Amino acid sequence: MNAPTTSQQLKNATALAGNIPGARSPSSSRSVAVIGAGITGVTVAYALAKRGLQVTVFDRHRYPAMETSFANGGQLSASNAEVWNHPGNIIKGIKWMFATDAPLLFNMTPSWHKYSWIAEFMAAMRNYEANTVRSAEIAIMARKNLFDWAQAEGIDFNHEKRGIVHVYRTDKATQHARMVNGLLEKAGLDRREIAPEEAKQLEPTLAGDVKGAFYTPSDTTGDIHKFTVGLAEAAKRLGVRFEQDVDVQHVSAGNGIAVRYAKDGANSTERFDQIVVAAGVGSRAFGKQLGDRVNVYPVKGYSITVELKDKAAQVEAPWMSFVDDDAKIVTSRLGADRFRVAGTAEFNGFNRDIRADRIRPLVEWCHALFPGMPTEHVVPWAGLRPMMPDMMPRLKKGRAPGVHYHCGHGHLGWTMSAGTAELVAENVLQEVLA
């Protein structure tokens, strides 16, 4: 199984999790290894612990959420659920390949991983509509779970509930957005077209030439790193063991699961009944070790966090969250003193360099749309989106018994994880109880 086929499946899994108060004795003897302490690993660990399973999370960093779940765009956005497998994006992408400041950068160096991924991306264009609707359904359910968990566990993550505004700079782009709106409506999302002046009323600091705008009141924003760390603490309270600063070197299945890892210069192997691979862009390699093909490609993106050091800077920065679909840029206000701007897609393998020529367009974008906001203090960051060619997360069971995947969430991992984690945890529980 890949992504859930209906929202009913998600509702069932969510309802079931909500009915489980804590440790459930029939399954408490079953052990699960989770590889990765990003948003996908921590959400699934929490969902598994709520089902009474004994969970151990492995991660090579000292703290949770230190890779892609560190400084992303911050949007919990069902409104951004459109998958990228559209012919219009291919045409734009080809044009962008020849401009250094374009939203897309493609390293042409031959690589089987990259070109096979592109071929599968093109083949998935036939599922563009169905996958967009399904992504939006997952996002709607997942957002609700995330809000409930944050409230139940008292997690402060600079949550802003003001909605999200999409802006468009051309009539053609606005026309496309109307078509996308039809798909999002099918999924049950209220995303309405508003006049450009209305967008400026919703956010008085907005400048620039806006031709079209759409508003999604139910979308929100927040700090993914703060949330993930907070949920990891909640998972610990439910008994989850976190093995941080640990490099997982090999996993194998057959007669149980073996996880071999290095910690403090020593190698160890531990055995488990089940495993969930939630290793972000590392999931493909673990899939291979377990006999499964999980074609996650690392699609690099960048963010800047504008530090708003004084009151004068703070009033010039927007509180409303934006998606600029033409520039492929998203924004969020993280409390009074931080404004996050994120975007760009770079096909350059596992390269994690923060390039000045990719950061500059994000700063210039701020100057064009929010000219009053000072950008004197800007913290740049780059992260690798774990992206599947069809843009749908992998939530499937592996070939070998006890193997599960929670990975490949691409550009919407923050939005979707609290929903997809429930589905995967439910699959694990069903296998335990079988």
Ligand SMILES: Cc1cc2nc3c(=O)[nH]c(=O)nc-3n(C[C@H](O)[C@H](O)[C@H](O)COP(=O)(O)OP(=O)(O)OC[C@H]3O[C@@H](n4cnc5c(N)ncnc54)[C@H](O)[C@@H]3O)c2cc1C
């Ligand atoms: C610029 C940018 C903007 C974005 N904006 C948004 C947004 O606004 N909204 C949204 O919904 N999504 C957004 N995303 C996507 C979202 O951030 C990702 O989908 C999500 O963070 C991926 O989480 P993950 O858990 O899969 O990966 P990660 O957070 O990378 O976690 C994987 C973990 O696995 C660990 N690991 C891997 N291999 C090993 C090993 N061998 N041993 C030990 N540990 C290992 C890593 O250390 C890492 O901590 C954005 C992404 C980027 C790059």
